[in-house]
Amino acid sequence: MNFDLNEDQRLLLQLVRDFARNEIGPKIADYESRHAFPTEIVRRMAELGFLGMTVPAEYGGTRTDYLTLIIALEELSRVSPTVCLITSVHASLFCNSILDFGTTEQKKKYLPPAARGEILGAFALTEPGAGSDATGLKTRAVRSGSEYILNGTKAWVSTGSEADALIIIAKTGGEAESAKLSAFIVEKDFPGFRVARIEEKMGLHSSVTAEISLEDCRVPAENLLGGEGRGAAVALHGLDGSRIGIAAQAVGLSQQALELAVRYAKQREAFGKKISEFQAIQVMIADIATLAEASRLLTYKAANYYDRGLSYSKEAAMAKLFATEAANKIAYLALQIHGGYGYSKEYEIERLYRDARVMTIYEGTSEIQRLVIARNLMKET
Ligand SMILES: Cc1cc2nc3c(=O)[nH]c(=O)nc-3n(C[C@H](O)[C@H](O)[C@H](O)COP(=O)(O)OP(=O)(O)OC[C@H]3O[C@@H](n4cnc5c(N)ncnc54)[C@H](O)[C@@H]3O)c2cc1C
Numbered sequence: 001m002n003f004d005l006n007e008d009q010r011l012l013l014q015l016v017r018d019f020a021r022n023e024i025g026p027k028i029a030d031y032e033s034r035h036a037f038p039t040e041i042v043r044r045m046a047e048l049g050f051l052g053m054t055v056p057a058e059y060g061g062t063r064t065d066y067l068t069l070i071i072a073l074e075e076l077s078r079v080s081p082t083v084c085l086i087t088s089v090h091a092s093l094f095c096n097s098i099l100d101f102g103t104t105e106q107k108k109k110y111l112p113p114a115a116r117g118e119i120l121g122a123f124a125l126t127e128p129g130a131g132s133d134a135t136g137l138k139t140r141a142v143r144s145g146s147e148y149i150l151n152g153t154k155a156w157v158s159t160g161s162e163a164d165a166l167i168i169i170a171k172t173g174g175e176a177e178s179a180k181l182s183a184f185i186v187e188k189d190f191p192g193f194r195v196a197r198i199e200e201k202m203g204l205h206s207s208v209t210a211e212i213s214l215e216d217c218r219v220p221a222e223n224l225l226g227g228e229g230r231g232a233a234v235a236l237h238g239l240d241g242s243r244i245g246i247a248a249q250a251v252g253l254s255q256q257a258l259e260l261a262v263r264y265a266k267q268r269e270a271f272g273k274k275i276s277e278f279q280a281i282q283v284m285i286a287d288i289a290t291l292a293e294a295s296r297l298l299t300y301k302a303a304n305y306y307d308r309g310l311s312y313s314k315e316a317a318m319a320k321l322f323a324t325e326a327a328n329k330i331a332y333l334a335l336q337i338h339g340g341y342g343y344s345k346e347y348e349i350e351r352l353y354r355d356a357r358v359m360t361i362y363e364g365t366s367e368i369q370r371l372v373i374a375r376n377l378m379k380e381t
Contacts, residue, residue, distance in 0.1 A: 003300045009068050016072045019048060020079040028080045031206040032351065037162050038206050041083055046117020054091045054099065059107055061095075061115035066241075067303040070248040074296075077252025081355045082207040084249045089158050090114070092242035094121025097167050098185065101226035101234050110165060110185060122163035124154035124212055125235050131156075132368050134169070134181065134235065139214060141170040141182060148172070148184060148224065150217040153196070156362070160210025161195045164188055167238070168214070169231045181231030185223045192217030203354030239363055240313045244306065246363050247299040247319035250327035253352055253359075254292040257327075257334035260349050261285055264338050275337070284333045291330055295323035314376035321369035324359035331356040 005013065024041055031038045045051055053069045055061025064072075069091065077084035095114050098106055113119045130136035139152025150170055157166065168186045171179040186193060196213040226234045262285060265276035275281050298319040305312035331353040335342035342349050360366045 001301060001304055003067075003297075003304070005071070008064075009071060012064065012068055013071050013075060015048070016050070016075040019044070019050075020075055020083075024076070024079045024083055028083065028206070032082065033205075035205045035208075037159075037208045038080075038083060038086075039162075042086060042120065043117065045083075045087065049115075050087060051090055051117040051120075052095075052115030054095045055111050055115035056099070059099075059111035059115060061111065065303075066244065066306040067300060070244055070299060070303040073245050073248040074252040074255070074299075077249040078256040080206075081249050081253050081352075081359075082204045084245075084252060085204060085207045086120075086159055088242055088245035088249065089123055090121045092245050093123035093238045094163075094165070094167060096241055097123070097183070097225065097234055097238045100237060101183070101230065102185075103222070105222065106185060106225065114165075119164035120159060120162055122157055122159040122166040123238065124157045124160070124166050125169045126154065126156045128153055128155045128211075132365060134232065137169065137171055137181065139168070139170040140179075141172045141184060141219070143172070143221065146221050148219045148221060150184065150186070150192070150214040150219055152214050154212040154214070156199065157210050157212050158207055158362075160212055161198060161208050166212070167225060167234070168212075169235050170214075172228050172231075180229035181235070182228050183225040183231040183234035184219050185225055186214075186217065186219055190217055190219055202357060203351065204358060240316050241306065243316040243320040243363050243369075244299060244302045244312075246359060247295065247302065247316070247323040250320075250323035250356070250359050251292065251296045251299050253356055254288070254295055254323070254327045254330045257330045257349060257352050258285070258288045258292055260347075260352075261288060261334035261337045264341075264349075268339070281337060284337055288330045288333050291326040295319075295326045298322050311376075314373055314380075317364070317369040317372040317376075320363065321366050321373070324356075325366060327356045327359055 049062040052061030053064050056063045073084050141148040141150045165187050168184050172182040173180045192215045194213045196211040199209040265281050268275045302315035302319040305315045335349050335353050338349050341347050
């Protein structure tokens with residue numbers, strides 16, 4: 001498997017790297033400290049075509065192969081895991097789900113404005129009482145003439161309060177066991193849609209995470225995505241792809257932590273020497289670099305399988321599991337190298353340590369990734 005970047009990928013990588021350093025870097029700390037959504041940054045990303053990277057040209061997008069998207073997400077995450085998450089949810093979970101499951105009308109209606117960044121997308125599966133176990137969802141969608149009426153509460157929706165349209169998973173059909181999951185494209189202006197509250201989180205402060213209340217929310221029947229009873233397929237397929245994006249988010253954060261740790265070790269002195277001269281510090285740096293590189297290779301491999309049209313569910317879960325667990329170890333070690341200063345908000349590593357923590361939880365916890373990997377292995381052998 002060859003991961004040498006081609007000319008197009010190198011150009012895009014440089015474009016995203018320059019944008020992240022010059023336009024996200026100087027502003028993001030202020031947004032994070034205010035827990036404010038980085039609207040201005042997202043608008044600039046739209047202008048540069050970064051929000052349309054999963055949307056084909058016929059729908060006005062700048063669709064690239066998946067590896068290129070992953071490299072772009074990694075670069076964004078080096079400077080801001082928050083901006084990376086906003087982009088990944090929009091491009092992978094929202095746009096890709098419509099592209100893969102939508103009718104021609106749905107694609108024509110939602111993809112061009114999504115590619116231009118005129119509408120921002122989100123994805124709402126989790127509820128207060130059900131996260132890993134989607135069979136426990138309580139949100140119901142009942143058909144009434146030309147509409148579905150949705151009732152329920154969606155929790156932990158990334159970009160939830162800022163999104164113009166969301167893919168919402170709800171139960172349709174009979175009561176209890178016979179009910180099936182279905183997916184809907186819900187616009188924020190549909191009657192009965194309400195942002196109920198904003199979560200106060202440990203990290204990723206600018207990625208505004210919302211609880212959404214649906215009270216007799218009226219959704220046109222033509223906004224059913226993928227057909228009635230196909231919600232589990234929409235969600236699982238979307239998550240398989242976007243997990244590679246979360247792995248890339250972890251790789252970007254890990255790379256940044258490595259660079260911060262090396263830079264700090266080369267300037268800090270103790271016992272009359274630079275701390276980079278101590279073998280104990282060198283061992284930590286070697287472990288960080290090795291974990292980061294292994295994470296990157298697993299992530300690129302999953303993207304490569306995606307691009308080649310191979311089954312990639314197991315590879316995506318392995319990449320997400322390894323890269324997000326590694327990012328937490330890496331952030332811990334890199335902070336350790338910073339000593340007491342690592343615990344100060346004045347040093348970037350403090351934010352990386354907090355931002356890394358959620359990565360082993362959202363889009364399927366590490367425990368769920370292990371189940372996905374094991375299930376795939378049982379099927380294969
Ligand atoms: C910042 C943030 C952003 C998020 N963004 C979104 C979003 O945009 N859209 C969305 O739909 N959701 C989102 N989520 C929700 C996230 O996907 C869930 O939190 C996650 O899937 C876990 O669900 P839970 O919190 O209900 O935990 P639970 O499912 O209650 O799990 C609790 C613990 O039990 C373990 N566990 C559960 N089942 C098993 C099992 N079968 N075997 C072994 N262990 C198990 C879990 O691994 C975990 O350790 C977000 C969450 C956070 C924190």
